Amino acid sequence: MAFSPLRSKAFNHGRSLSFPSKTHPSTSQFDENLSIVRGSEASCSSLSSMNNRLNGLKNLYTNVDALLLLPNIQQIISQEGQDKWVDQVLDGYISLLDACTTAKDLVSQTKHDVQELLSALRRKDVRGIHCYLNSRKKSKKMIQKSLKNLRSFTSKQNVLALDKDKQTLALVYMLKEAESVTISMFESLLSFVTTTKVQSRQSGWSLVSKIMRTKKASYERDLNEFEKMDAFLQMSLEDVQVEELMPHLKEMESRIHNLEEELECLFRQLIKTRVFLLNILNH
Template sequence: MAYHTRSNSFPSRPHPIIQEVDEHLCRLSSSESTSTSSSSISNKLNGLQDLLYCVDRLLQLQGTQQALAQEQQQKWANELLDGCLRLLDICSTAQDALSQTKECIQDLQSIIRRKWGGETGLTNEVRKYLSSRKMVKKSIHKAMGNLKGMKNRSTFSSANKDQETIAIVSKLRDVEAVSLTIFESVLSFISGPKSKPSSWSLVSKMVQSKRIACDEEAKVNEFAEVDAALKSLKSADNAQNQLSNLESCIQDQEEGLESLFRQLIKTRVSLLNILNH
């Protein structure tokens, strides 16, 4: 009796890693419509890192490597590689924006701790911060344009009738799409809402009512809070509190983005190894 053995490729039932990828995709997709508070953004970054970790495991499977290494599929493999590089660029833009903002925050905090350092000194630092924010928003606006261009790329189709190959490439494209959406949320959060609050008191009341209303994620943007507070500065103590909150927020997001950056590099290396095999 002849026995037919399968290679270490995907069986008829979905591989456990593919199921795990699907679960992460589902969780991240369902979170897209929820609050875009700092804690929500941090959770999305952590969730995306978990997803990309699963993707890297998926790329180590022989079935995945065989599918992407096929000559007729290398176009899509190269597109995935290009998409990974673009995600690295967007991640780097977000990191630079956070770093630049944190540096200005620390300068402002230093002035305030020195009992204002003179009205002129504080005014100059506030102007420096607001000017830096304009530069950050300009950089983010450009990155958002590139991001939208990636979203408008052609959808996956293949002349190859191998359903396993089609499923693998389509799944990786789904991962890229979710990654783009999350990075879009991160960049939008750093940039702040387009509508400008009329006064600091209005923002303060909104923040307090949100915090009192529920313990879950409130739609509070720490960047917008500080922007509004500095444009109508009334209390050094209040400004210091807002700056401290924003610095803590930036620290959390920097850690999340740094982990994501490293994971994206690993993913890109895995794709390169497959193409160069």
């Protein structure tokens, strides 16, 4: 998702809009981490890469916090306290926290679904497998609704051209670009999770048997974990032993758990950054 919140002529200068040199290393660190997070968008093809991207976002907001501690930055925010862009940034954090909460809930549900599927496969419980398939269908509907809300939020977040000095413009740019890549991350994460396309209209042990079969080619292609599960659920050519499927699901469960923890860390970091802003405005 490409999103540049500030499109005034002043921002055509790009890198020239920065805080005074020799101020704080977090200025360059922010630019570096922003580039890393942006560059990772195209390479998020696994749960591990999603974890890395979330960690990069957390580092980005750590840089934001460090910059918000600078006296000159605090002075700018205090002076601009009644300006519309400040309210928009603060409201944006509420939307980011809501999106993060939704992502956490959906990831937690996904982990639960995988755990239930593991249990059903151990017991050869067809009913349990049907429950997994139905839960995944419900999750997909929730994800589609969440994606729609995220895209609606993005379309409303463009900031009008600001008649401000360069330091203020640079500050707004920093805060809005952090917001932009965060929304992009949530969109990527939800789209990643919803790649699974399942069909639940099957009965009897044939459903379990179908889960045990897939194409070897599916492993040779660059599939994410959910696409591999899709292959397990839909392909029916070459037999796959339960012993081969279970390790994949166990590893998937572990990685989803890590993703859940990274989302919790990002959630706490977003709260911390918003509190920093509020404290500056209230002093």
